[in-house]
Amino acid sequence: MANKTAVQATINGEDVEFLCEPHQSLLEVLRDVLRLTGTKEGCNNGNCGACNVILDGVLVNSCLVLGVEAQGKRITTIEGIAPPHGLHPLQQKFLEHAALQCGICTPGFIISAKALLDHKPHPSEHEVRHWLAGNLCRCTGYDKIVRAVLDAADVMAVEVSK
Amino acid sequence: MQAFEYIPATTVKEAIAILAREGEQARVLSGGTDLIVQLREGRRKVRAVIDIKQIPEVNELSYDPATGLQIGAAVPCYRIYGSPAIAAAYPGLIDAVSLIGGVQIQGRATLGGNLCNSSPAADSIPALIAHQASALVMGENGERRIPIEEFCIAPGRTQLQRGEILLSIHIPPVSPYSGGAYLRFIPRNEMDIAVVGVGAWVALDQSGTTITAARIALGAVAPTPLYVPESGAGLIGKLVSSETVAEAATIAQAAARPITDMRGSAQQRSHLVGVLTRRALHIALKRAGYKSA
Numbered sequence: 001m002a003n004k005t006a007v008q009a010t011i012n013g014e015d016v017e018f019l020c021e022p023h024q025s026l027l028e029v030l031r032d033v034l035r036l037t038g039t040k041e042g043c044n045n046g047n048c049g050a051c052n053v054i055l056d057g058v059l060v061n062s063c064l065v066l067g068v069e070a071q072g073k074r075i076t077t078i079e080g081i082a083p084p085h086g087l088h089p090l091q092q093k094f095l096e097h098a099a100l101q102c103g104i105c106t107p108g109f110i111i112s113a114k115a116l117l118d119h120k121p122h123p124s125e126h127e128v129r130h131w132l133a134g135n136l137c138r139c140t141g142y143d144k145i146v147r148a149v150l151d152a153a154d155v156m157a158v159e160v161s162k
Numbered sequence: 163m164q165a166f167e168y169i170p171a172t173t174v175k176e177a178i179a180i181l182a183r184e185g186e187q188a189r190v191l192s193g194g195t196d197l198i199v200q201l202r203e204g205r206r207k208v209r210a211v212i213d214i215k216q217i218p219e220v221n222e223l224s225y226d227p228a229t230g231l232q233i234g235a236a237v238p239c240y241r242i243y244g245s246p247a248i249a250a251a252y253p254g255l256i257d258a259v260s261l262i263g264g265v266q267i268q269g270r271a272t273l274g275g276n277l278c279n280s281s282p283a284a285d286s287i288p289a290l291i292a293h294q295a296s297a298l299v300m301g302e303n304g305e306r307r308i309p310i311e312e313f314c315i316a317p318g319r320t321q322l323q324r325g326e327i328l329l330s331i332h333i334p335p336v337s338p339y340s341g342g343a344y345l346r347f348i349p350r351n352e353m354d355i356a357v358v359g360v361g362a363w364v365a366l367d368q369s370g371t372t373i374t375a376a377r378i379a380l381g382a383v384a385p386t387p388l389y390v391p392e393s394g395a396g397l398i399g400k401l402v403s404s405e406t407v408a409e410a411a412t413i414a415q416a417a418a419r420p421i422t423d424m425r426g427s428a429q430q431r432s433h434l435v436g437v438l439t440r441r442a443l444h445i446a447l448k449r450a451g452y453k454s455a
Contacts, residue, residue, distance in 0.1 A: 005168070022168035022211070025198070045199045046267060047353075058240065058269040064198050065270070066191075068168050069213065112266065133352035134264020 009070040011036070012080025020067035027051045029067035030077060038078035038107050042136065049135030050108040052115075053077050059115035061134075078107035081114060089152040089159070090114060097148035101139035109135050113149045121160070122153060163202045170213045174220070174300060174327065177212050182302055182325030184210050190327060192220075192236040193270035195263065196279045220274070220329060225251065231333040235274030240265075242273070252333060253449055254342020254363060258289035261346065264353055274328050280314040280386070287314065287387035288361030289344035291379035295333045301326035311379065311389035340365040341449025343442045346381070347434045356382045357426040358434040360414070362442035364397070370451045373397045378410065378439060383418035383431050390417040393439070402452050411439035 004019040011034070020029050027044070030036045030053070042050030044063045051062040054076040081088045090110050093099070100106045109132065116123055116131040123131070128149050129142075137145060171177040181188050187209040191197055200206040214220050220236040225248050233242065239259040243249055249256050262271055262285050276286045277297065290310045297308045302325050310331070313321050322328065342363040348354035359381030365374045376394035381387050393413040400406040420431035448454070 021165070023163040023165050023201070025163070045202070046195055046263070049264065049266060052266055055269075058238075059266040060269050061195075061266050064193075064195050064267075066168065066194070066198070066211075066213075068170075069194075069215075071170075115265070130352070131265050134266050 005068050007068055007071050009072065010074045012076060018067075022066065022068055024067045025063050026053070026055075026065040026067050026070055026075075027062040029070070030062060033067075036077050036079050040104050040107055042104065042108070047134075047136070048105070048108070049112060049132075050105050052108040052111045052135070054111060054115050054118075057118070059112055076111070076114070078111055081110060088114070089155045090117070090149065093148040093152040093155065094145070097144045097151065099140060099144040099148040105135060105137045105139075109137065109145055113152070116149070117153055117156060121157060123150070125150060163198075164204065164207065166201070166208050167210045168213065169210055170216050172216050174217055174329065177214055177217065177327050178300060178302055178325055180210060180212050181327060185324050188212055190214055190235075190278065192272040192275045193238055194275075195267050195271040196275060196281075214327070222330070223248075227251070227335060230335040231255075233273055233331045233333075235278075235328045235330055236272055237274070238270055238272050239268040243268075251336045252293065252342065254344050254361065254446065255286075255289050255293060255333065257342075257344035258286045258359075258361070261285060261352075273331055277310070277313060277331065278320055278322065278328055280316070280318050280320050282314075282317055282385055282387065283356045283359065283382040284387060285344070285346060285356055285359055285381065288359050288379035288381040289342065290331065290333070290361070291387060291389045292342050292344070292361030292363040292377045293333045294363070294377060295331050297331055298329045299326050300329050305329075307332075311387075314386040316385055337365055339368065339370060339451050340375075341446045341451070343445035343449065345438045345442045345445070347438060355425065358382050358420075358431050358438055360435065360438040360442045362439065362446040363394075364443065364446045364450050366402070366447070366450050366452060370453065371401055373400050373402060373406070376410070376443075378414050378443075380414060380418055380435060380439075382425075383420040383435055388417065388419075390414050393417065402447055407440050407443045407447075410443060411436045414439040 040050040042048035046061045191213045220234040222234040346356040346359035361379040364376045376397040378393040418435045420428040
């Protein structure tokens with residue numbers, strides 16, 4: 001049963017190959033095999049969103065995906081968000097708005113917000129709250145996170161129009 | 163998580179052969195939002211997990227106004243509400259698929275999985291029953307079609323026999339002057355399991371005032387999603403009014419067999435069946451083209 005499978009995937013733009021057992025989740029593979037520990041384990045059952053990644057353009061809980069299912073897929077994790085120098089506007093705005101305290105939920109929120117802005121560059125507040133409903137934060141009360149995402153969307157719109 | 167063999171099947175035939183050989187020891191994986199949690203928590207033990215997402219047929223999502231909607235068993239929710247044509251034609255189905263979990267669950271979770279998981283509280287099933295949907299199932303001896311209201315037989319158990327796999331769900335074409343709706347009650351705004359869910363579908367005559375057909379289905383008030391044919395039948399031939407809608411809701415309430423658990427009491431659930439049936443019917447009527455005075 002402990003036969004390991006070789007899996008090829010593109011993670012944050014880089015082609016990688018890893019070995020994993022069928023029962024290892026993508027979250028376990030990211031953290032324990034590939035040492036991409038930016039993705040966090042919260043509830044490990046699809047409720048909290050701390051482990052969110054973007055899989056072939058679709059936002060998913062990496063705890064609910066098997067590592068072997070990543071074969072041939074493109075995955076974006078929190079490590080793939082920032083440009084080579086500096087921060088992504090979402091990261092910058094999370095800092096400016098103090099949209100984090102303990103930080104455990106932050107990678108998941110930034111990934112969810114990134115998926116939202118990729119899909120809808122000018123979301124309403126309602127849409128931001130709807131998209132982030134699957135991410136839990138026990139520190140901020142959410143309001144600062146929502147403001148940070150809306151502000152980042154504005155900044156990114158200006159950057160696009162430049 | 164418990165160890166198992168992962169089998170990425172590439173044809174329906176291959177998946178059926180494994181299901182026939184392994185029986186209860188094999189389980190189909192589509193979105194995995196229920197199965198992976200069950201395996202991790204030890205609520206389900208299997209020797210083999212058959213991933214069907216590489217099988218072309220079960221990924222098909224097609225809508226034709228003449229033949230209706232076909233949803234492959236491995237099509238995730240977001241693809242359904244992401245299609246403007248499908249969203250416009252079946253708003254009652256869209257109500258259900260867009261409130262199952264959060265966005266990241268909808269990116270993976272499938273209607274096929276929601277159906278085969280056979281939870282009494284599954285959100286999509288009352289909506290599918292209301293829309294007169296059927297399941298296309300294939301086994302070693304060929305295909306058969308099962309009305310959705312007959313598919314679930316107990317919590318976690320379905321009509322599927324050893325060696326059978328769900329291929330797709332079919333919803334009939336949209337008839338003129340018809341509309342559907344799904345509503346559920348949860349104690350918060352998002353991300354919860356239904357305390358009660360109600361799917362409603364109605365068709366009106368050309369004048370838009372008399373009901374010609376209606377279907378009501380309930381969730382989380384019986385061991386399986388519950389079709390209440392008598393509730394819809396009582397509406398046929400009646401002029402639309404608050405009284406006729408209230409009568410249908412009373413019939414639905416009488417059919418519900420709710421229990422008391424951590425999510426709500428039997429009394430609260432019974433009350434909710436009445437409220438939600440009325441509201442779902444009003445939305446369905448509006449979508450069917452009824453203009454209230």
